[in-house]
Amino acid sequence: MSTYSEGKKKGHNPTLAMILSILLAGLGQLYNRRFIKGIIFIILEVSFILTLGNFINYGLWGIRTLGTIPMVDHSIFLIIYGLVSIIILAFAITIYIYNVIDARKQAFKIQRGEKIPNIREAIRNTWDKGFPYIFVTPGLIMLLFIVVLPILFTVTLAFTNYNLYNSPPRKLLNWVGFDNFHKLVTIDVWKDTFFHVFAWTIVWTVVATTLQIALGLFLALLVNDPRIKFKRLIRTVLILPWAVPAFVTILIFAAMFNDKFGSINRDILSMFHLSIPWLQDPFWTKVALIMIQTWLGFPFVFALFTGVLQSISKDWYEAADVDGGSRWQKFKFITMPHIFYATAPLLIMQYAGNFNNFNIIYLFNQGGPAVRGQNGAGGTDILISWVYNLTFNINQYNMAAAVSIILGIIVCLFAFFQFRRTRSFKEEGNI
Template identity: 75%
Template sequence: MATQGAPVKYSKHSPALAMTLSLIFAGFGQLYNRRYIKGILFIVLEVSFIFTLGRFINYGLWGLRTLGVTPLEDHSIFLMIYGLISLLLIAFALGLYILNILDAKRNAERLRQGESNPKMKETIRNVWDRGFPYLFITPGLFMLTFIVILPILFTLSLAFTDYNQYNSPPGNLLNWVGWDNFKKLVTLNTWSETFFDVFTWTIVWTLVATTLQIALGLFLALIVNDPRVKFKKWIRTVLILPWAVPAFVTILIFSAMFNGEFGTINRDLLVLFGLEIPWMQDPFWAKIALIMIQTWLGFPFVFALFTGVLQSISRDWYEAAEVDGGSRWQKFRYITFPHVMYATAPLLIMQYAGNFNNFNIIYLFNEGGPPIPGKRAGGTDILISWVYDLTFEINQYNMAAAITIILGLIVTGFAFYQFRKTRSFKEEGNM
């Protein structure tokens, strides 16, 4: 006897069989479920994929595995790109294939429970109502895959090859070398000394320059926010002016001012004290100059940020602290500073992440110089500017890619921490 509410003819309808048929060939499960139009669409999609992209994917996977077998005829870089595109196409196809299997299972379960297949109009309406966001997100995701993800995968792949100025296609074929490039960075003296020096300076640069610009911005915001200060609007306008000037213009002007031969800092200012500092020639003084310039460039944004937050703090809190006998330092420590940090911490974290990859100031000031004998990087190069030099100056693409991966992991850690501190990736019900 059939179960109550389920027609006899569907009581033995098997979801497992529907899934198996869809696994054998996309659309077969839908035909088994009597969803003929949907089944035909899935069949057409798989047949079209096989006949139009099958040969390309097969060639791409071969090229990614071998990177070519005949110099001058096979180009390893093109083969690598074809292979990566093939992997992405396979990922999209697998996604649709899994969707086809799950759809067959759901429809089979509905039939087994006695529900009838929806009409075509009802199906289209359900797709529009429930799949509307996905329909509009899909083109963007598809473009993002080939504009962002593909270059990232290409960089990741280069880090595991021997692609450099002495081994470049099409005259030479590339080879997969595993983790050799990363081992060179930490074990081979010619690379490890430079890598650790640049990495250390990158950390010092990030911490010192960013902390100074935040401290200066907070200090000025506290002064301007003091009730005793008049002409607040004019003072804020003047302090934000450095932010209005394009950063590259400011950096180039400072580069000229710090020039040891004709720069105004040495010739017009320090000469009064009998000093002449080699800003461009000595790595130490070049680093000091860069930190000062970045402090000048970065404090206006922090100042504007803190000014808005300070104005949102209730005056009642300060009045209550005064009644309790709180000093200025205690009010700053227990009221102002915690409130400011709570409201701006994610943005301040991103200031550190931004300076970690601040290529513009390093390159525009003195192109990462001055050069240091025996080192593969300039005296003020940070990781991102060193990657630029390795890529465009000496064509060490494999090592540049390896450093880029390390750089990306560090910045990703910063970004992940920042997102954890905001509501950007929290569900609506968990706000």
């Protein structure tokens, strides 16, 4: 290698390469004599500006102002355009940052006199090192527009005044900050409804889920007892409720619990001269819902616990017998730790699922019966079914979005806290 080449490499300036890349993507690569990569970056930036520049500018203006002329500007469309613009802009900024970092790293390599790979070697290295990212990127893009975009749209609606009496295009929306959340805890009609529904949601989640887990555990322990015969037949019968679609079971139970012609009152309770208003009294409706959910949920828990119980070594129970351990001690120190160690994440998901269990609440009695003084919520509505009523029945879209955010935060915090405390999701070497 000549002295001229060595001096040229020593004088190569990484800061200049970085500045050139900031001024225009690809200039730093051209300075580093990575001509093909530099041309690709330049084409990407120019194409991005020419094709999406106006759209992004319009989207950012729209999400900032929500429109200026009623019947011409549509605030909802402007919000969507703005969110799409932000996502696209985030992608562009990510690529731009990569362009700057790449130019700086390559400049340092040239300054140190390292060999710069040719085109074929660069493509091979990119494929070897970036293989996971190449295949993950399309799915990530779909995830952003199919999942993240609707969530962001819901979040933005919670900070607007979008409702039946203020809806585009007849009227423009305005940003109202945290006013919707303030209404939920200060204005009586909203406050009473919110805390009533929230309290029942907690009770419903804890009681219904705990009962289905307890029943599934009890039946699994019972069937797993060595003294029980015809285990396969019993397990098949107990899992049958799981085989029937849940919405079919709920509709059948809704007919059975009917106050007038349902078989519960007409054929069973009538023998004791009783008639319970299952669909008219909120208390009895809640009792019926909890019983139905216990019936729907225990087969899965039973199957789950049965598999775990069969995986526990019998040697441990024999060792406990030798040490004089009682049946309760074996259950407490052998059976329970193994069951909950293996199934804790799935049991947590049972609680989270029932917290948002819209199907049974709506299909059984549409959240009823009606309760005086509640804004859009019946006697058995939980948060998710109340959001449905706010959206489709009384068109309070902003309040529905606000409740949805609260609902999502609660579920995320609960799940995050429980998953962090369970050992099931930790790395094997860190247990």
